Amino acid sequence: MFSFSKFFLASSIEEAYSELVKNKKNIILGGTSYLRMGNTAWNVAIDLSNLNLNYILEDEETISIGAMTTFRNLETNSLLKEYFGDIFLTALKDIIGVQFRSNVTVGATVFSKYGFSDLIPVLLSLNAKIKLFNGGVLSLEDFLNEKEIRKDILVEIIIPKKISKTSFQCVRKSKTDYSVVNLAISYSENKITIAVGSRPGKAMLAQKTMDILNNSENIEKDIINAIKYIGDEIPLDSNMRGSKTYRELLLTALLKKGIQEVLN
Ligand SMILES: Cc1cc2nc3c(=O)[nH]c(=O)nc-3n(C[C@H](O)[C@H](O)[C@H](O)COP(=O)(O)OP(=O)(O)OC[C@H]3O[C@@H](n4cnc5c(N)ncnc54)[C@H](O)[C@@H]3O)c2cc1C
Incomplete structure (x- = not known):
């Protein structure tokens, strides 16, 4: 469990920031679910709950x-x-x-x-x-x-604020586990945007794949073409949840499913 020496209930965002930068061991509190997983002893814990930032x-x-x-x-x-x-x-x-x-x-x-x-x-x-x-x-x-x-x-x-057709795809080994890989797609004004996460690195946009689909005269036909690119452009890796090869196979299958979902 994490701990801190002092609790600071900020009454303005300016005040919260000026407290934050006073010491490298001062932190902002969100819901604290992730902080509670660690054992770090912090200095000042800064609470934003009174700043009306829930909207x-x-x-x-x-x-x-x-x-x-x-x-x-x-x-x-x-x-x-x-x-x-x-x-x-x-x-x-x-x-x-x-x-x-x-x-x-x-x-x-x-x-x-x-x-x-x-x-x-x-x-x-x-x-x-x-x-x-x-x-x-x-x-x-x-x-x-x-x-x-x-x-x-x-x-x-x-x-x-653009009305978008969207799809989120992921595979989890069990219901509440982290995703092995995940994929979010939005489609609005004839433009597809594809983001891949749990690679297991930080999420990124699949730029080349998006270009192929967005320049295509017939997206449904070009899905196969685009799927080939996503494996090349998105760096995937292995960790305890899945191997790189497993992620590659999942990603292509999820991409196909996701694109079909936003097109229909
Ligand atoms: C057991 C467990 C399982 C989880 N499973 C998943 C999952 O399957 N999928 C998933 O997407 N996520 C998962 N999460 C992550 C979770 O969804 C949150 O993203 C995570 O808990 C952080 O949110 P929090 O409010 O608890 O942050 P906190 O623990 O309060 O803070 C986390 C960090 O963010 C900093 N911080 C807080 N607010 C701000 C701010 N406004 N500006 C700058 N820094 C700030 C804190 O100082 C701290 O360093 C899991 C988390 C836990 C603990």
Whole structure:
């Protein structure tokens, strides 16, 4: 179990950030489910619960999701369902149980860039941006590609508000285990976006595969062609959940299934 010397209930995001950067052992608390798995002794634990960061809001062009929004909020939200179908529900419903998902937060998950995450590929496939308190707005893809670990606070996720057909595919060895590999696809305005996660590395976009499909005159015919590319462009590896070869076989099968799902 993790521990900390001092608890700090922030009354503004500015205050939370200034406390965070005072000491490298100061941390932000999300739902603390992941922090509780470690044994680290932290200095100041900064709580964002009073900052009204649990929201899913829309404006003309975007949907914003606050950092303290829980997975359960995502999977039951009617606005997300209206624009993106069941992708949040499908991706999140098998993560442990309802109580757990009512606690874990979007901000902690995305900021931590977990390779096993089922949420991050979904957000990547929807071309999400993130807003950091100090770092400002940047694309989720650029953030995931950064090597440095920032000392910052993720404030919100911003998704373009486009009605999309979507699909989430994954294979788990048992119901509540991490995905062996996962795949999120969105299709809107004749453009397919494909994100692969649990490779087991961080999620990434399948750029060449997307180009083949998006430049195709007949996507259904070119699926076979695209499937050949995804294995070449997405680096896969082995870990305790599956070998590289197993992941390669799964990924091609899941891609075919996912594309057919968004086209129909
Ligand atoms: C047993 C277990 C099983 C899991 N299984 C799955 C699974 O199958 N699929 C899946 O996708 N995920 C899974 N997860 C991960 C889970 O869904 C969350 O992503 C994870 O728990 C982090 O969320 P949290 O709110 O608990 O974060 P915390 O534990 O509170 O924080 C995690 C890290 O994020 C930092 N942090 C928190 N909030 C912010 C912020 N706003 N800005 C910057 N940094 C911040 C914290 O300082 C900490 O370093 C699992 C987690 C556990 C513990």
